[in-house]
Structures are given as structure tokens and as C-alpha cells.
Amino acid sequence: ATPTALLVGTGRGSQLGILIRGPQILEQTRRVDTIVLDKTGTITTGQMRMSALHAVPGQNETELLRFAATAENGSEHPVAHAVVAAAISSGHELSTAEAFLSHQGFGVQAVVDGHLVLVGRASWLRTEWNVLVPDELSAAIGAGEADGKTAVTVAWDGQARGVILVGDSIKNSSAKAIADFRNLGLMPVLLTGDNEGAARAIGSQVGVNDVRAGITPQGKLDAIRELQAQGHVVAMVGDGVNDAAALAAADLGIAMGTGTDAAIAASDITVMSGDLLVVGDAIRLARRTLGTIK
Ligand code: ADP
Ligand code: MG
Numbered sequence: 001a002t003p004t005a006l007l008v009g010t011g012r013g014s015q016l017g018i019l020i021r022g023p024q025i026l027e028q029t030r031r032v033d034t035i036v037l038d039k040t041g042t043i044t045t046g047q048m049r050m051s052a053l054h055a056v057p058g059q060n061e062t063e064l065l066r067f068a069a070t071a072e073n074g075s076e077h078p079v080a081h082a083v084v085a086a087a088i089s090s091g092h093e094l095s096t097a098e099a100f101l102s103h104q105g106f107g108v109q110a111v112v113d114g115h116l117v118l119v120g121r122a123s124w125l126r127t128e129w130n131v132l133v134p135d136e137l138s139a140a141i142g143a144g145e146a147d148g149k150t151a152v153t154v155a156w157d158g159q160a161r162g163v164i165l166v167g168d169s170i171k172n173s174s175a176k177a178i179a180d181f182r183n184l185g186l187m188p189v190l191l192t193g194d195n196e197g198a199a200r201a202i203g204s205q206v207g208v209n210d211v212r213a214g215i216t217p218q219g220k221l222d223a224i225r226e227l228q229a230q231g232h233v234v235a236m237v238g239d240g241v242n243d244a245a246a247l248a249a250a251d252l253g254i255a256m257g258t259g260t261d262a263a264i265a266a267s268d269i270t271v272m273s274g275d276l277l278v279v280g281d282a283i284r285l286a287r288r289t290l291g292t293i294k
Contacts, residue, residue: 017257017272018282025268028252029286031233035181035279036224036250038238039192039202040078040150041259043174043276046239048078048166050086051149054140055162064162066092068154071110071117074100076241076260079152080108082166083119105193105217105242107152115156119164122153131155137163148201150194167198175206177276182207184283186235189227191220193242220246237279239263254279 020026040046055061069087072080073094087094097110097117106128107120118125122141125131133141133153137160141151144165154162178188189210192199199213212223220238224246227234236243236250239259247253247266255267258274271278 016278016281016285018278018285019257019270019272020282021268025252026286026289028233028268029235029283032235032252032283033186034189034227034232034234035186036189036191036227036234036236036246037178037208037276038220038236038240038243039190039194039199040168041239041274042237042256043190043202043206044168044170046078046168046258048082048150048168050082050164050166052140052144052165053086053162054137054165056134056137056160059161061162062090062092064154065090065164066094067112067115067117067156067161068119068152068164070094070097070112071100071108071119073097074110075102075108077102077108078168079150079166080119083152083164086164112156116158117154117156119152119154122151122163125153125155125160129155129158131158131160133160140165145195145197148198150198170202170205171274171276173275173277177280178207180277180280184280186283187232189223191215191223191236191246193217193220217242217245221249224249235279235283237276239274254282 055064065087069084072083097112100110102108106124109118122133140163144151149165149167152164181188188208190203190208191212196213199211203211233251235252236246237254238247239256241260241262244262244266253267254269255263256274257270257272264270
């Protein structure tokens with residue numbers, strides 16, 4: 001294998017809108033047998049929209065949305081974008097939250113009008129903050145998740161105030177791309193921090209049956225290592241800050257160019273358009289390129 005021949009591959013890659021970190025990447029690409037896919041922003045568009053809001057009795061909905069959106073204002077997570085967009089489109093002017101902190105894969109905390117506001121997974125509010133989530137909110141979360149939505153709970157001053165449901169849609173080419181991965185002999189696995197209901201709903205629509213939901217960023221990394229320990233050569237495709245560790249650990253890290261800088265920096269290949277079909281093209285190209293020089 002001469003470096004020049006390999007560079008031809010990377011050159012053609014750039015015409016497909018693929019950035020390859022270096023020619024040594026092609027060898028890993030050829031050996032991959034498992035492809036782990038993030039859900040939000042990778043299989044789906046990542047453009048989440050708010051679909052419903054439930055306040056606890058006595059809680060004003062307008063205030064609920066304003067507090068949640070102000071707290072989410074500093075986050076780049078798709079859930080945060082959905083909450084902020086919903087608040088802006090209903091005419092809220094958002095002030096800047098103080099003491100904003102993002103907890104990757106769980107939620108955010110910030111101080112709004114002197115109140116410590118939390119927005120995130122109900123399980124995180126319960127276990128890390130001792131927030132009681134009342135039955136009526138748990139029911140709204142359960143119904144939303146069964147419908148394929150992502151549910152986040154909003155609390156302040158230690159009390160749960162409501163639930164916001166958000167959802168996004170599957171990219172047009174995702175199902176076709178996953179069928180193509182199978183043709184290439186790759187086993188697809190869906191790995192997401194989102195809930196089981198939403199993850200299964202998406203998995204069944206795109207043809208992935210190995211679905212692992214509710215996974216933390218550390219858990220994503222562990223899942224990659226576990227597949228490798230079983231002897232698999234693993235590609236991971238992701239877009240989020242929460243995917244960065246897993247992307248770096250994978251034999252082949254593939255970032256969506258539409259995603260975060262952290263995901264791109266951790267990856268070997270970047271697919272500029274964020275189209276999963278191009279991932280299959282990249283793997284085919286790498287195999288063909290190596291084939292011609294062997
Ligand atoms: P994914 O794997 O689907 O990209 P993440 O690991 O980023 O998901 O997040 C997992 C879950 O953590 C989300 O579904 C959501 O419930 C919660 N979460 C993460 N970030 C935020 C945020 N900024 N605001 C509210 N909830 C969040
Ligand atoms: Mg994602």
C-alpha cells in the first residue's frame with residue numbers, strides 16, 4: 001500500500017463530502033463489522049419541536065415555559081433548542097440565566113429570577129436532586145414516551161412543576177442507509193441517551209432491532225468497549241457532545257458534519273451533509289480503494 005494510492009481514496013472522499021483524518025483510516029474502515037448509531041441528530045434530524053406541555057395543578061404554563069427556556073438558553077442540545085424555540089414563538093423574551101451548568105446526557109441547571117431551575121430526565125431529578133415527580137407527571141411522561149416523544153421534567157426550588165414533550169423526525173434516507181449497512185455486512189446497533197419508547201419507535205421504523213436506550217455518555221463508551229471485547233471492529237456514528245468519548249474509542253469514529261465540534265474533533269471521518277447514505281459510500285470507497293492497491 002503506497003501512501004499515494006491511499007491518498008487518492010481520501011481525495012475522492014472529499015468529492016463525496018467526506019473528510020478523512022488521514023490515509024491510515026482506510027484500513028480500519030475495511031475491517032469494520034458493526035456500526036453503532038446515535039439516534040438524535042444521526043438517525044433523526046435532531047431538529048426537535050415541542051409537542052406538548054403539562055403543568056402541575058396550580059402552575060401557570062406560561063411561566064413554566066419561560067423558566068424552562070431561560071434555563072435551556074445556554075445549551076446546544078436539540079431538546080434545549082426545541083424549548084427555546086417554543087418560548088420565542090409564543091412571544092417570550094428570554095433573559096439570561098445565571099450559574100448555567102449543563103450535565104451531558106441528563107439535563108441542565110440554572111438560576112432564573114433567583115430560583116434554581118432544573119430541566120432534564122425525570123430519573124436524574126429524582127436521584128441527583130431528590131425531586132419528587134408526582135404521579136400525574138409520571139403519567140404524562142409515560143404516555144409521551146410510548147408515543148415516541150422525549151419527555152423532560154422541569155423543576156425549581158426543589159419541586160417538579162411540569163413536563164415538556166419534544167419530538168423530531170427521521171431523516172429521509174436513514175432506513176435506506178441502514179439497509180445498505182446490512183448489505184455491506186455491518187450489524188447495526190442503536191445507542192441513545194433517550195428513553196426506551198422513543199428509541200424503539202425509531203428503531204422499528206429504520207430497521208434496527210438491537211436498540212439500547214437510556215445510555216449515559218459514559219455508557220456509550222462502555223458499550224463500544226464491550227463490543228470490541230467481543231471481537232467486533234466497531235464504527236460509531238454520532239453528532240453530539242455526549243457521543244465524543246464513544247466516537248474516540250470506536251475503531252472508526254464517524255461524525256455528522258451537522259453536529260457539534262466535539263463530535264467532529266473526536267472522529268476519524270466527518271460526513272459533511274449528515275446523510276447516513278454517505279457513510280455507506282465512504283465504507284465502500286475505502287474497501288474499493290484498498291482492493292485496488294493490494
Ligand atoms: P441522545 O443519545 O439521544 O443524543 P443525550 O445523551 O444527549 O441523548 O441525552 C439523553 C437524555 O438526557 C435526553 O433524552 C434528555 O431526556 C436528557 N437531556 C440531555 N440534555 C438535556 C437538556 N439540555 N435539556 C433537557 N434534557 C436533556
Ligand atoms: Mg445525537
